[in-house]
Amino acid sequence: MAETVIAEQNAAKAKPLRADARRNRDRLVEIAAAAFAERGIDTSLEDIARRAGVGIGTLYRHFPTREHLVEVVYRREVEGLCAAAGELAASVPSDVALEEWMRRFVDYIATKRGLAASLRILLSANSTLFSDTWQRVSQALRQLVEAAVADGTIRSDVDATDVLHALSGIYSAPDTPEWRDRSRRLVTVLMDGLRFGAGSSARSDGDRSPTRR
Amino acid sequence: MAETVIAEQNAAKAKPLRADARRNRDRLVEIAAAAFAERGIDTSLEDIARRAGVGIGTLYRHFPTREHLVEVVYRREVEGLCAAAGELAASVPSDVALEEWMRRFVDYIATKRGLAASLRILLSANSTLFSDTWQRVSQALRQLVEAAVADGTIRSDVDATDVLHALSGIYSAPDTPEWRDRSRRLVTVLMDGLRFGAGSSARSDGDRSPTRR
DNA sequence: CACTTAAACGGAGGCGCCTCCGTTTATTAG
């Protein structure tokens, strides 16, 4: 029990996987992600298989244990969040990209709140998973912060680590009903502070920061 | 999931429990202790009920969750170990009592080795349980050490904390096949060291310490 | 195409979990 889950095979290695297998696997992960988010990490696997329209045997062939499935879903979500950093950076001004990404980060954590206990167990039983995802998130944030500093849209006397520390309060905050709103407000405050000492350029949107909600 | 298990109701409080109920409960704990030791913490609860000659419903009435049952068994065993300290102290010379108790401690840990992972989860999910048992064990050890120091059967420049530290290496040692023997040998070495600087009296058994197996 | 076969599928079945509730029994009052 609680043995470390093997890291997901990074594409193209070992076996290409048959077309139907790939399809079923992807569908399972998708349905599972929705199910976990909606009904918690203890959702019936049989139910997930049913919803995905495959037999329970198929689910177990792809994911030998519940933990395997949870890990894959978790990694996929973290990956999605981090990939959004690149897309945002490419489509909106750097400070807006940073702000929007932090909001999504809050939303992401919000969906994980209910799973806290179970996730903690998973993460402590699988330290690779923990460090992998933490590293990935840091990297995404660094990309955004450095771009914004380079553009002069936020002050230059901060770095990604500072922002990460500022954000980390979000983790430790108690799980109250107003948690999400409070956290989003904190992001706004943080961004105002970051923009405050920014270089001369990029201040065209003088009304964005004070926006509430 | 993983909610803290309520501390066992200390005798005589709340409800005296009907005779048959008390009997069944005791029997369940006893059988469960054997089953956990023998087949691991994941043993089927149905099987435990079966062996105890009661219905599964009875088991669940007494122990609403698997964790409740495990906790009670665990506390009972720690209690037994610690109670042995008093008995030993009353029946054999103080240094022998200390030595024998440490051997039992090693044996006790040995039976818990296989359960390490599950126990860690239980202990981290229930900090009261952890501190309670740790405190209880320390107290038993202190009783023995102080008696032996007072008798002059072991050196007087050590205290229970020192011995506890010396013993704690046992916890961290890797779980190899020869673990038990090595640990027992360490206890012997430790005792020799403790006796070495002892007061004049109690050296009648000059051949006990060097004994190997 | 037809054929082959390794790969993938899926569900029946066995087992354990846990709840619910009709039945039995220890205990107390008379």
Place this chain on the structure above:
DNA sequence: CTAATAAACGGAGGCGCCTCCGTTTAAGTG
């Protein structure tokens, strides 16, 4: 001793877990 009753019993039943294996199918081969 008998009756009353609260407490305890215990197992059937519903559900989920997971394995095993007979059936189906995608993807090469001639």
